[in-house]
Every structure is written in structure tokens, then in C-alpha cells.
Amino acid sequence: MFAIPLAWLQLKREKVRLLVALAGIGFAVILMFIQFGFQDALFDSAVSLHRNIEGDIFLISPQSTALIAMEQFPQRRLYQSLGVSGVESVSPLYLGFATWRNPTNRKTRQILVIGFEPDNPIFNQTIVSNLAPIRLPDTVLFDRASREEFGPIGELFDQQKVVTTELSGRRVTVGGLFKLGASFGADGNLITSDINFLRLFGQRKIGQLDVGVIRLQPGADREQVLKRLEATLQESTKDVRVLSKEGFVEFERSYWASSTAIGFIFTLGAAIGFVVGTVIVYQILYTDVSDHLAEYATLKAMGYRNLYLLSVVFQEAFILAIMGYIPGLLFSTGLYNLTRNATSLPIYMTTQRSLMVFCLTVIMCMMSGAIAVRRVQDADPADIF
Incomplete structure (x- = not known):
């Protein structure tokens, strides 16, 4: 399966198309990072006072x-x-x-x-x-x-x-x-x-x-x-209401998460970025599959099974996910620093968030590949030739 890097060779053959795909994925990655970053900064800043108070139990009205x-x-x-x-x-x-x-x-x-x-x-x-x-x-x-x-x-x-x-x-x-x-x-x-x-x-x-x-x-x-x-x-x-320190923090956090529109807006923005990225990757993969449909049909005629051909498309999707994620991560880190200096909000690139967005990027590209791969399954040598 990996003796000949067919997926990479197909992607790099159309360099302009590859760059457009990476730009689209990078944009989706940046959008997800920005939305999740602002959402976490909102929650972290909202409870900063609560967490820094030295107390075990709190009373509020x-x-x-x-x-x-x-x-x-x-x-x-x-x-x-x-x-x-x-x-x-x-x-x-x-x-x-x-x-x-x-x-x-x-x-x-x-x-x-x-x-x-x-x-x-x-x-x-x-x-x-x-x-x-x-x-x-x-x-x-x-x-x-x-x-x-x-x-x-x-x-x-x-x-x-x-x-x-x-x-x-x-x-x-x-x-x-x-x-x-x-x-x-x-x-x-x-x-x-x-x-x-x-x-x-x-x-x-x-x-x-x-x-x-x-x-x-x-x-x-x-x-x-x-x-x-x-x-x-x-x-x-x-x-009076009696709260533990964790309850006091959750009291504030739940207000911003559920009683205001801010939390919903950030979640919606991240979801839009995911959908946009899925559509972009699907269009790139579908076009690539369509352009090489004759080659896929030839491989089928030579005896290659659908599983191999499907693996090629999924390899392309994974390569796009990796190559689009890295510049998106670097650019988002710079935007975090710029935002933190401009607004004094505690927005930082965390390992947990970077892994979460990476997983979403891979899922986004794999979903696009799963939709585009139907074109390969329909490739019939008798119809092509």
C-alpha cells in the first residue's frame, strides 16, 4: 500500500490546487482555534477572581x-x-x-x-x-x-x-x-x-x-x-447560599456558558469553521478523484481492489489534514499573542486545545474523503474504456 506514495504524488501534481486546499484547511483550523480560544479565555477570565481568592467555602445571595x-x-x-x-x-x-x-x-x-x-x-x-x-x-x-x-x-x-x-x-x-x-x-x-x-x-x-x-x-x-x-x-x-470553591467557580462559569449568548456564538463559530473545512476538502478530493478516474479504473482492471483505491483517497485526506493543520497552528499562536497583548485576556495555546483541533481537522478531512470516495467505488473499467 505504501510502496509507491500514490496519494502524495497525486496531490503534488497539481501544485496550485494543493495550495488552495491547504489555504482552505488552514483557514478552517484558524477559525476553530480562534473560536475555542476566545471561549476558553472568556471562561478563564470570568473565574480568575474566584480562583485566586483564598477560601474554602463561600456565601452569596x-x-x-x-x-x-x-x-x-x-x-x-x-x-x-x-x-x-x-x-x-x-x-x-x-x-x-x-x-x-x-x-x-x-x-x-x-x-x-x-x-x-x-x-x-x-x-x-x-x-x-x-x-x-x-x-x-x-x-x-x-x-x-x-x-x-x-x-x-x-x-x-x-x-x-x-x-x-x-x-x-x-x-x-x-x-x-x-x-x-x-x-x-x-x-x-x-x-x-x-x-x-x-x-x-x-x-x-x-x-x-x-x-x-x-x-x-x-x-x-x-x-x-x-x-x-x-x-x-x-x-x-x-x-444566603452556601457554595464550595468549585461551586463558586461553576456559579460564574455557568452564567457565561448558558445565560448569555457569548458561549453559544463561539461554539457556533467553531462549528462553521468545521463545516467550511469539510466542504473545501471534499471539493478538492472530489475534483482530484474525477481527474484521475481513468487511472483508478485502470488499477481496478489490473486487479486492485476497492480497499486499496479507498485507502489512497483517505491517505490524501490525512496528508491534507497534517499539512493544513501545521500552518494554521502557527498562525493561530501568533494571533493568540496579538490578542492577549491587545485585550489583556488570558488566551494561550494549550496542549489540550491543539490536540482537540488537530483531531477535529483529521475528522473533517476524513469525512470529506468518505464522501468523495464514492466516486472511486463507482469507477467501472468497462464504462471508462
Whole structure:
């Protein structure tokens, strides 16, 4: 079967046709990579805050739907959990969107403000190493991974310049930097103390928070503590919802996957790329088979079985899949880097995604070959000659 590379010889004979086929497959590969990449970047960025909070169990309002639409619940419910066996400490977390004024061009943009007690930090030191500045009045930490529309805050701070601006009409000072990253819901982030947060959001009622972060004692059984918290906090009233960290992440992820059109759009785009590639490869293979129909009929007359002739077409499909996938992978990697630098979204080329798109490319080409191969089966030497 492989003594004579018939499939490769047929493909390279028409070099223009081969280049057109590879361009079409490469386009389909790039389209699938882009759609899957943006979809994963959407989910990863949406849950970046959730994953980086150091907590074992989380409390939220049952009316909350996502990070961009959080509802408040009474703070006393969080402190009530301290009476549950296995709970070591709790931290109130405040979230809100405020209007940030770019200090260089004076344009405004919405930014996510994260407030918590400086004495009870919720992030590890890889995210933010120094919380001392936010103890000062009207002082915030700026996310250096925010979109550039907020201004060159990181560069100005690194140059040891005093950065002051307006935040929802209140004058604030940037006291430090951290790195969390933008998301589809928030283009930028700020960290400040709970006291500063309540100053910024004067309309917020005292004693109302957005998320309750609970840490467990070393060795405590999380599932058992989770059940005890549910029994203690949810039986009497329905004003709080108890979630594990995985449940808290899934709470956000499911919103973007099922409650918005974004997840569907990206999946549809990848499906369109698959269909487009299938059609292109089918047209190339069908044309190639039709052009060499006499040769296939001659091989049949010489005694070659349909299985051999079918294998030639499938070899052509596999060769096209490999040759079209490699440039598509390289070009998509460059587009990922360009997109990440332009949008600050966490879009990277992963092994899992590259293998998935490769498998889809092979399936796409094999499906096209399976459709085109019927032309070879119909080749009858008596009809041809």
C-alpha cells in the first residue's frame, strides 16, 4: 500500500490546487482555534477572581447571578458561620463598579472595585504582596493587567510618580499595584480596604456584603462543614447560599456558558469553521478523484481492489489534514499573542486545545474523503474504456 506514495504524488501534481486546499484547511483550523480560544479565555477570565481568592467555602445571595450582577446579603450571616464546627475564620468581600477617570486623557470608564479588610487578606502574596497602602484613606491598588484605556498607571507608578485621579467623583491615590487580569465582565480592577470601599459607595447599606469568604480549620472535612453550614444558614431563612470553591467557580462559569449568548456564538463559530473545512476538502478530493478516474479504473482492471483505491483517497485526506493543520497552528499562536497583548485576556495555546483541533481537522478531512470516495467505488473499467 505504501510502496509507491500514490496519494502524495497525486496531490503534488497539481501544485496550485494543493495550495488552495491547504489555504482552505488552514483557514478552517484558524477559525476553530480562534473560536475555542476566545471561549476558553472568556471562561478563564470570568473565574480568575474566584480562583485566586483564598477560601474554602463561600456565601452569596441567592439573587446573585454573576460577578457583574451581585446582590447583597446581611453580614451577620457570615459571622454566624463562626459558630459552626470546623470554621476557622471569615472575611467579608465587597464588590462594585465605579467610574474611573484616566489621569492622562481624563476619559472615564467603569472599573471593578474589590474591598476587604486589610488585616484579613483574601488574596495570596503572588497576587498582591503589600496591603499597607490601602489602610490610608482614599487609597487604592491598581491592577497592572487592566486594559490600557485606564491609562499608563503601571508605568507611572514604576517611575515613582504620584498617581491621583477621580473614582466615582472622589479623589483617590494609587498606592500600589497588583496583577489579576481583565475579563469580559470587568476591563480593570482595583483593590481597597472595606472602609474605603464604603466611602466610595455611599449608597451601600452598612452591614451588607457581596461575598462571604470562609476558611476552615486544618484537617476539617470540607463536605461535612459545608453540610453543617447549609443546615445552620439555609434552614431558617433563604437569604444566603452556601457554595464550595468549585461551586463558586461553576456559579460564574455557568452564567457565561448558558445565560448569555457569548458561549453559544463561539461554539457556533467553531462549528462553521468545521463545516467550511469539510466542504473545501471534499471539493478538492472530489475534483482530484474525477481527474484521475481513468487511472483508478485502470488499477481496478489490473486487479486492485476497492480497499486499496479507498485507502489512497483517505491517505490524501490525512496528508491534507497534517499539512493544513501545521500552518494554521502557527498562525493561530501568533494571533493568540496579538490578542492577549491587545485585550489583556488570558488566551494561550494549550496542549489540550491543539490536540482537540488537530483531531477535529483529521475528522473533517476524513469525512470529506468518505464522501468523495464514492466516486472511486463507482469507477467501472468497462464504462471508462
